[in-house]
Amino acid sequence: MTPDSLIAGRARRASTEAIDAAAGRDAAAAGDAPALALDHVSHRFGDMLAVDDVSLAVGAGEIVCLVGPSGCGKSTLLRLAAGLEDLQSGAVSIAGRAVAGPRVSMPPEDRGIGLVFQDYALFPHLSVLDNVRFGLRDLRGAEQARRARSALAQVGMEGHAESFPHMLSGGQQQRVALARALAPRPRVLLLDEPFSGLDTRLRRQVRDDTLHVLQQQGAATVIVTHDPEEAMFLADRIALMNAGKLVQLGAPVDLYCRPVDAFAASFFGEVNRLETKVGGGEAATPVGRVPAPGIPDGSGAVVLIRPEALLLSPDPGDTAPVVARVEAARMLGRSSLVHLSVSGDAGNTVHMHARVPGQFLPEEGSWVSIALDGRQAFVFPA
Numbered sequence: 001m002t003p004d005s006l007i008a009g010r011a012r013r014a015s016t017e018a019i020d021a022a023a024g025r026d027a028a029a030a031g032d033a034p035a036l037a038l039d040h041v042s043h044r045f046g047d048m049l050a051v052d053d054v055s056l057a058v059g060a061g062e063i064v065c066l067v068g069p070s071g072c073g074k075s076t077l078l079r080l081a082a083g084l085e086d087l088q089s090g091a092v093s094i095a096g097r098a099v100a101g102p103r104v105s106m107p108p109e110d111r112g113i114g115l116v117f118q119d120y121a122l123f124p125h126l127s128v129l130d131n132v133r134f135g136l137r138d139l140r141g142a143e144q145a146r147r148a149r150s151a152l153a154q155v156g157m158e159g160h161a162e163s164f165p166h167m168l169s170g171g172q173q174q175r176v177a178l179a180r181a182l183a184p185r186p187r188v189l190l191l192d193e194p195f196s197g198l199d200t201r202l203r204r205q206v207r208d209d210t211l212h213v214l215q216q217q218g219a220a221t222v223i224v225t226h227d228p229e230e231a232m233f234l235a236d237r238i239a240l241m242n243a244g245k246l247v248q249l250g251a252p253v254d255l256y257c258r259p260v261d262a263f264a265a266s267f268f269g270e271v272n273r274l275e276t277k278v279g280g281g282e283a284a285t286p287v288g289r290v291p292a293p294g295i296p297d298g299s300g301a302v303v304l305i306r307p308e309a310l311l312l313s314p315d316p317g318d319t320a321p322v323v324a325r326v327e328a329a330r331m332l333g334r335s336s337l338v339h340l341s342v343s344g345d346a347g348n349t350v351h352m353h354a355r356v357p358g359q360f361l362p363e364e365g366s367w368v369s370i371a372l373d374g375r376q377a378f379v380f381p382a
């Protein structure tokens with residue numbers, strides 16, 4: 001089913017009054033059930049396991065971002081939640097009511113969900129107001145227009161009600177698509193790469209506005225993005241996927257500061273990667289020792305150190321425990337990136353990157369001392 005036919009189907013089959021009434025009934029039946037629950041969901045395309053036993057519950061008013069590398073199964077999982085893909089294994093429920101599972105397969109337009117896609121999928125021959133009214137067709141004229149205008153006002157587009165989609169910028173079209181999804185007041189909102197058609201500056205602005213709109217709306221929201229920074233900006237919780245599996249689920253601070261494995265640590269930002277051995281319960285690195293709980297002495301380990309964990313001081317003098325030679329230093333805007341050569345135990349030289357807030361541009365060939373912030377250094381079995 002295409003987004004267009006879904007929207008048309010929703011208008012045909014489900015009045016918004018009915019959705020609201022059903023929401024009230026379901027809320028009573030749902031008790032503490034999450035707004036959206038995916039339970040042991042798996043999905044194959046031929047031999048390829050695109051989604052591998054994923055379980056995820058999203059509460060009312062919560063924003064969960066699905067992130068992961070290209071092809072890891074994010075969009076497929078979202079489409080399974082929406083009913084745009086037939087569920088092969090597992091179950092999906094909305095407010096405690098099964099919408100897909102072994103004996104049930106509710107069409108997308110009956111699930112009480114709002115959808116926003118990367119290409120916005122606006123009807124080109126309808127005005128902005130009529131695009132939003134389309135999903136509210138079963139409301140009476142005056143109430144329908146009032147609700148549509150109120151959704152447009154929510155996204156700051158009330159002044160463009162009579163415009164047609166081709167007269168709008170990409171950012172404005174994105175807002176209209178969001179208004180159309182919000183207008184029927186769905187219990188669950190599913191957004192697939194909603195900002196990827198926008199340039200960097202506009203993207204920041206639109207996603208900031210979108211965050212505030214979503215927070216007011218109170219729907220359970222799942223947003224697919226491949227951009228880790230975007231996920232950290234938007235999400236109450238992040239679901240990190242790789243090769244169809246859910247690798248880690250938690251608050252942004254959990255994924256950034258307590259990654260479960262090397263993949264998770266690397267996904268949210270650059271890391272310095274060092275291979276070493278564990279001794280005395282610690283992994284030795286040229287910039288200091290890092291606790292290695294659970295890894296036996298003598299075993300190989302990978303140490304991942306974020307560039308901001310290397311705390312640099314100029315003019316180290318003779319007493320600094322760890323010194324490094326500056327190979328290059330570049331201002332990146334909010335921070336400076338310093339390329340360093342650090343001497344390893346075996347007489348080798350290790351190249352590392354340090355990121356320092358603001359302007360810190362020591363001369364090439366000068367020496368700096370390094371202290372390690374252990375909270376941003378992670379050890380995993382090799």
Ligand code: ATP
Nearest residue numbers: 045048050068069070071072073074075076077226
């Ligand atoms: P991206 O970030 O690039 O959009 P994704 O994480 O959303 O990727 P999916 O689109 O869910 O990934 O795709 C997961 C895997 O399933 C990929 O290998 C993809 O090629 C494959 N796939 C997706 N849809 C189909 C389809 N209709 N038929 C066959 N294979 C598919």
